[in-house]
Structure formats: structure tokens, C-alpha cells
Amino acid sequence: MRAVRVHQTGGPEVLRLDEVDAPRPGPGEALIRVAVAGVNMADVGMRAGFFHGAGRLPATPGFEAGGDVEAVGDGVDGSWVGRRVVAELLGGYAEYAVAPADALIAVPDGLALEDAIAVPIQGLTALGALRDGGRLADGDTVLVTGAAGGVGSQAVQIARALGAELAAALAGAAEKRALALDLGADAAVDYRAEDWEDQVRAVTGSGERPGPVPGGNPMQAAPGVADLALDGVAGPVTAGLLRLAVPRTGRIVTVGGASGAPPDLDVFELNRRNLTVTGFSLPTWAQLPGWRAQAAGLLLGWLRDGRVRVVRGPEFPLDRAVDAHRALEDRSATGKLILRVA
Ligand SMILES: NC(=O)c1ccc[n+]([C@@H]2O[C@H](COP(=O)([O-])OP(=O)(O)OC[C@H]3O[C@@H](n4cnc5c(N)ncnc54)[C@H](OP(=O)(O)O)[C@@H]3O)[C@@H](O)[C@H]2O)c1
The missing domain is CATH 3.90.180.10 (Medium-chain alcohol dehydrogenases, catalytic domain)
Known part of the structure; x- marks a missing residue:
């Protein structure tokens, strides 16, 4: 052969x-x-x-x-x-x-x-990382990196199917952002732009800037905007996702490093904001008996009813x-x- x-x-x-x-x-x-x-x-x-x-x-x-x-x-x-x-x-x-x-x-x-x-890799990674790794809850605001890629393009749609209130796409080229919007993302931001974090704050509603609360304790976190972020890009993007996360309840799921760099994880920011950063590996989740069959059944159903394309x-x-x-x-x-x- x-x-x-x-x-x-x-x-x-x-x-x-x-x-x-x-x-x-x-x-x-x-x-x-x-x-x-x-x-x-x-x-x-x-x-x-x-x-x-x-x-x-x-x-x-x-x-x-x-x-x-x-x-x-x-x-x-x-x-x-x-x-x-x-x-x-x-x-x-x-x-x-x-x-x-x-x-x-x-x-x-x-x-x-x-x-x-x-489905077998990108779809189940998007579903598993959001649902099982990130514990997506009804009403969450979710950020998806590489939103026009294989994992990201499904994650934008799966986030909504799982109950996200707002799914914001982070992507490079203009046509990639247009694709993410076409897939149902509520907003799309070019994370190559210097002010991309400000843009995310603006489109997710709060518009608040990061940094210590003026006149306050420097170890107190400024407000965040994202309940959950799916990170397949890593590098400096991860540092931005940390700063955008909602203090105390914010979660970042790292699935990979398409940028070629390891996640830029500022542990002091992590501490200050009381965040959860977790990894997701599909082969490891799929070791759980019955996990793959259940997840694939759910996703195939969404593909058939058009909720995910x-x-x-x-x-x-x-x-x-x-x-x-x-x-x-x-x-x-x-x-x-x-x-x-x-
Ligand atoms: N943990 C797991 O079990 C698991 C399973 C599958 C995939 N993954 C990981 O998930 C990530 C996404 O996978 P995928 O299959 O969706 O890949 P993909 O289709 O190639 O998408 C990756 C996206 O990353 C962005 N990116 C940023 N910097 C890049 C660079 N230097 N080179 C290439 N792409 C870059 C690109 O979007 P922009 O141009 O818009 O930035 C691209 O669309 C990868 O890191 C992959 O290894 C993990």
C-alpha cells in the first residue's frame, strides 16, 4: 500500500x-x-x-x-x-x-x-476542553483563541451549544475573523494588535482597564471579563488571557501551543486573580471508559441538527x-x- x-x-x-x-x-x-x-x-x-x-x-x-x-x-x-x-x-x-x-x-x-x-481529534478536543476541562457553565463569557482553526472553529459553536452567553473569537487575519463571526461568534478580535486586550474588554461589555485599583491594595485584582478561555496558541497570548479572566472564578484551559512558544504564565497575576489554569489532553480524557462514545455522540448530534458545522x-x-x-x-x-x- x-x-x-x-x-x-x-x-x-x-x-x-x-x-x-x-x-x-x-x-x-x-x-x-x-x-x-x-x-x-x-x-x-x-x-x-x-x-x-x-x-x-x-x-x-x-x-x-x-x-x-x-x-x-x-x-x-x-x-x-x-x-x-x-x-x-x-x-x-x-x-x-x-x-x-x-x-x-x-x-x-x-x-x-x-x-x-x-470529530475524532479537533471536535472532541473543543468539546472536552470547554465542557470537562473548563467546566463551561450557563451564561459564561468564553474566549476562543485560533478561532478559525480546526479546534477553534468548532469551539466557538460548541461554547454556544453548551450554554455560553457570549463567545468571543480571537483570530489573526481579517478573513479568519469574518469566518468566526459567520460561525456565530458574538465578536472577533485580532490578537496580533497591540491593544487586543482593550478590544476584548470593549466587545465583552465591561470596557474596564486592567491594573491595580487606583489608590487600592496592589494585590487586589482589577475586574475581568472572561469566565473561560480556551488557549491553543500559548506564548504571550496566554498572559493576556490571564489578565482578561474574571477574578476568583476565571478558568483558562490550555490545549496546545500553535504559536510555537510555551504559555506565558505570570504566576503573580494568577495568584492575584485567584484563577484556575488547567490543561486538557484528549488522549488522556479518552482513557475514561465511555467518555469518547458519549462525547462523540453529543457532537455528531449537533453536526446533524446544524448546531455545529x-x-x-x-x-x-x-x-x-x-x-x-x-x-x-x-x-x-x-x-x-x-x-x-x-
Ligand atoms: N490537547 C489536545 O488533546 C489537543 C488536540 C488537538 C489539538 N490540540 C492543539 O490545539 C491547537 C489548535 O489545533 P488545531 O488543530 O485547531 O490547529 P489549526 O487548525 O492549525 O489552528 C491553530 C490556529 O493557531 C493560530 N496560530 C497562532 N500562531 C500560530 C503559528 N505560529 N503557527 C500556526 N498557527 C498559529 C492560527 O490562527 P490565527 O492565524 O488566527 O492566529 C491557527 O488557525 C494546537 O496547539 C494543537 O496542538 C490539542
């Missing part, structure tokens, strides 16, 4: 299309004939060598794939064979890939595979995985990037 492989870690050019033997499903596994592979930031991390999941080389990237189940291993319900599925797995950039049976998500009739493929991003053939990675890394893409395998 054809498979993209990384022989040595590095830039996008290290992705090579090879002819290799197809994998076989072991006990508890299913073999998927891959039609589309999702392209995720984690694939970039694996290719570049800084992601802990890289394993031994040569290896096939791709943490997400969708297609039909071709065969199952021992201990797996045979009724999966022939069903259309999407799954989080290893080695998705190939004509065949093996997934743990408990990672299979059946694609409901009427939902396109090109939309369902946005997938923004389809650029599509590349398998032999152009290099270009797919470039599009993620140069920040030009929006929505869900896929590789068309069959």
Missing part, C-alpha cells in the same frame, strides 16, 4: 511517499481502508520530532483517519466490518490504518465523511502531504485540513 513516512524528523520535506506492507489488525483492533486522513498540529509535531508520540522511525504520521472497516482482530465485534468510521489512531497517512476498536466512531447516515473526520479546509492528495503541513504551519489555512487517500 502507499503510505507517507518520516525517515528522519525535520521540515515538511521529510514526508515521503513509500510503498509498504499493509498493517494487520491485532487483538482489540480494526483495520480501516482509509478514504480521508485528518491533518492535525500533532502530525506536524511528530514529523518535526518534538512530539512525544513519534515512536521509532521510519513511521507514518496521521493521528486521525476515516473510511470503511475492512477487518477486525480477535475480540472485536464483527459487525464493525463494512461500517463507515472515523477514528483517532496512529499512522493515518496511508491506504490502510489500524485503530483500537474503542476509538472507532461510526459515521451516521447522512453525514459526509469530510465533516465527520473533524464543520469548516472544510483545504484538501490535498496523499502524495502532497508536504503541502498540507506547509499550509498548517504558515497559518494560511482555516478549518479542517484533510488528505484525500481514496
Whole structure:
């Protein structure tokens, strides 16, 4: 079969299309004939060598794939064979890939595979980070970073579906902010602007400036505007999210660092504002028995009733995985990037 492989870690050019033997499903596994592979930031991390999941080389990237189940291993319900599925797995950039049976998500009739493929990683991360990591409550004001990206574009909509009163999108280019508004964000702010925090304060209603209360105790926090922030960008953006958070109850969920920098976490600001900063890792949450099935069922329901829609991003053939990675890394893409395998 054809498979993209990384022989040595590095830039996008290290992705090579090879002819290799197809994998076989072991006990508890299913073999998927891959039609589309999702392209995720984690694939970039694996290719570049800084992601802990890289394993031994040569290896096939791709943490997400969708297609039909071709065969199952021992201990797996045979009724999966022939069903259309999407799954989080290893080695998705190939004509065949093996997934743990408990990672299979059946694609409901009427939902396109090109939309369902946005569920296993980006959709479940957006849902899990907001609901389980960030404990989104009815009436919350929520900030979403990278709001036109794969996780962000779903998070803006999921925040509303979970009961947020106001969802504000943080995004770079003007067309990305326009997309976020089109998805239902109440406001969109360019967080590359120097005064982006002031802009967020203005659009979320309070307009109050940060800093110590004049004449007051310098360890007292100024008012904040955001109950919850989803941070997939990190770097200095995280410091701004801290300053915007509502004292005592504000939560920041960090899911990643698309900017390439670690979160700029000013612990003194954290203390002063009595905030909660928490991490969210999808693979770790998905270890909880039943979590993935419940979360995927909820999200697939919202995709079917239109409460959440997938923004389809650029599509590349398998032999152009290099270009797919470039599009993620140069920040030009929006929505869900896929590789068309069959
Ligand atoms: N914890 C988990 O389990 C988990 C699961 C999936 C994803 N993630 C993480 O979540 C984050 C978002 O993932 P995604 O799949 O939504 O990625 P994506 O589609 O590429 O979106 C990421 C967004 O980050 C913004 N960004 C800011 N600085 C950037 C830079 N230097 N290079 C590239 N993008 C930059 C871009 O928006 P602007 O141009 O508008 O700023 C981009 O749209 C990533 O950090 C990813 O690793 C975590």
C-alpha cells in the first residue's frame, strides 16, 4: 500500500511517499481502508520530532483517519466490518490504518465523511476542553483563541451549544475573523494588535482597564471579563488571557501551543486573580471508559441538527502531504485540513 513516512524528523520535506506492507489488525483492533486522513498540529509535531508520540522511525504520521472497516482482530465485534468510521489512531497517512476498536466512531447516515473526520481529534478536543476541562457553565463569557482553526472553529459553536452567553473569537487575519463571526461568534478580535486586550474588554461589555485599583491594595485584582478561555496558541497570548479572566472564578484551559512558544504564565497575576489554569489532553480524557462514545455522540448530534458545522479546509492528495503541513504551519489555512487517500 502507499503510505507517507518520516525517515528522519525535520521540515515538511521529510514526508515521503513509500510503498509498504499493509498493517494487520491485532487483538482489540480494526483495520480501516482509509478514504480521508485528518491533518492535525500533532502530525506536524511528530514529523518535526518534538512530539512525544513519534515512536521509532521510519513511521507514518496521521493521528486521525476515516473510511470503511475492512477487518477486525480477535475480540472485536464483527459487525464493525463494512461500517463507515472515523477514528483517532496512529499512522493515518496511508491506504490502510489500524485503530483500537474503542476509538472507532461510526459515521451516521447522512453525514459526509469530510465533516465527520473533524470529530475524532479537533471536535472532541473543543468539546472536552470547554465542557470537562473548563467546566463551561450557563451564561459564561468564553474566549476562543485560533478561532478559525480546526479546534477553534468548532469551539466557538460548541461554547454556544453548551450554554455560553457570549463567545468571543480571537483570530489573526481579517478573513479568519469574518469566518468566526459567520460561525456565530458574538465578536472577533485580532490578537496580533497591540491593544487586543482593550478590544476584548470593549466587545465583552465591561470596557474596564486592567491594573491595580487606583489608590487600592496592589494585590487586589482589577475586574475581568472572561469566565473561560480556551488557549491553543500559548506564548504571550496566554498572559493576556490571564489578565482578561474574571477574578476568583476565571478558568483558562490550555490545549496546545500553535504559536510555537510555551504559555506565558505570570504566576503573580494568577495568584492575584485567584484563577484556575488547567490543561486538557484528549488522549488522556479518552482513557475514561465511555467518555469518547458519549462525547462523540453529543457532537455528531449537533453536526446533524446544524448546531455545529464543520469548516472544510483545504484538501490535498496523499502524495502532497508536504503541502498540507506547509499550509498548517504558515497559518494560511482555516478549518479542517484533510488528505484525500481514496
Ligand atoms: N490537547 C489536545 O488533546 C489537543 C488536540 C488537538 C489539538 N490540540 C492543539 O490545539 C491547537 C489548535 O489545533 P488545531 O488543530 O485547531 O490547529 P489549526 O487548525 O492549525 O489552528 C491553530 C490556529 O493557531 C493560530 N496560530 C497562532 N500562531 C500560530 C503559528 N505560529 N503557527 C500556526 N498557527 C498559529 C492560527 O490562527 P490565527 O492565524 O488566527 O492566529 C491557527 O488557525 C494546537 O496547539 C494543537 O496542538 C490539542
